[in-house]
Amino acid sequence: MTLPTLHGVVVCHGDLARAMVAAVEEISGIRGALVPVSNTGCDRGQLEERIVEAVDGRPSVVFIDMPSGSCLFAAVRRLSGTAEVRLVTGVNLAMLLDFVFHRELAPDQAAERALDTGAKAIASRR
Amino acid sequence: MSIVVARIDDRLVHGQVVIGWGRPLELSRIVLVDAEVAASPFERELYQMAVPAGIDVEFLEPDAAPDRIEALGVADERVLVLTGSVDTMVALVKHCHGAIGKVNLGGIHERPGREEYLSYVYLSTREFDDLKAVEAAGIEVSAQDLPTTAPVPLSALRR
Numbered sequence: 001m002t003l004p005t006l007h008g009v010v011v012c013h014g015d016l017a018r019a020m021v022a023a024v025e026e027i028s029g030i031r032g033a034l035v036p037v038s039n040t041g042c043d044r045g046q047l048e049e050r051i052v053e054a055v056d057g058r059p060s061v062v063f064i065d066m067p068s069g070s071c072l073f074a075a076v077r078r079l080s081g082t083a084e085v086r087l088v089t090g091v092n093l094a095m096l097l098d099f100v101f102h103r104e105l106a107p108d109q110a111a112e113r114a115l116d117t118g119a120k121a122i123a124s125r126r
Numbered sequence: 127m128s129i130v131v132a133r134i135d136d137r138l139v140h141g142q143v144v145i146g147w148g149r150p151l152e153l154s155r156i157v158l159v160d161a162e163v164a165a166s167p168f169e170r171e172l173y174q175m176a177v178p179a180g181i182d183v184e185f186l187e188p189d190a191a192p193d194r195i196e197a198l199g200v201a202d203e204r205v206l207v208l209t210g211s212v213d214t215m216v217a218l219v220k221h222c223h224g225a226i227g228k229v230n231l232g233g234i235h236e237r238p239g240r241e242e243y244l245s246y247v248y249l250s251t252r253e254f255d256d257l258k259a260v261e262a263a264g265i266e267v268s269a270q271d272l273p274t275t276a277p278v279p280l281s282a283l284r285r
Contacts, residue, residue, distance in 0.1 A: 042235050043233070043235040046235065
């Protein structure tokens with residue numbers, strides 16, 4: 001039996017999403033698990049379309065850079081309440097790397113795991 | 127003058143507005159004039175989230191906006207007036223009786239029928255002509271995405 005494979009979408013300002021996805025692919029060797037979306041050069045309706053197109057009706061976790069702003073608003077406007085889609089803000093490389101190796105999880109579980117992994121990656125050291 | 131800037135930005139309240147403009151201009155209030163947002167509690171809550179502590183935000187229907195903006199024009203505040211479309215701003219300027227002295231083209235993106243003037247300013251011929259009429263009425267119109275970039279006067283915009 002093949003387990004359903006969770007899809008990841010990364011939505012960020014400027015070129016950040018593309019750079020993060022490229023870094024995850026370079027580190028993990030896993031390609032195609034994450035789709036980058038930029039808010040550059042579009043109005044809010046067009047950004048919503050880019051996000052919906054990237055999700056493509058699949059069970060997904062949508063990773064967003066900021067807990068506010070155009071990327072979050074566009075995702076919330078179109079995807080809030082959608083079954084099998086969860087939104088996670090404050091994306092970082094650690095949570096994306098962990099995500100690509102755990103795509104057998106349900107969206108809820110994957111979102112919780114991303115919050116945990118992402119938070120653990122933030123630390124201060126001397 | 128209390129209306130510090132009147133901006134057209136089709137992303138409405140977002141980072142460039144609250145951080146890029148809000149901090150250097152020391153805004154005390156953002157007035158978003160948009161029928162869809164004003165009518166929707168969900169949209170209002172969403173955009174409220176984008177505004178940091180210290181800046182008040184209010185959401186107005188276009189019909190109700192001129193009176194409120196005229197009142198804010200003489201208040202002890204630093205206000206950014208925001209619309210998502212050229213049409214709403216042009217109508218607002220017409221009915222605000224001098225409260226708005228300059229219009230900022232901040233983010234008007236590509237759509238069918240529009241042509242590119244700057245990477246963040248696309249206008250149809252009608253929108254351009256409407257803005258020229260605003261300028262002819264003595265109101266400064268310029269494109270500027272952030273305070274750290276040089277403003278480009280409407281008269282200098284080229285397709």
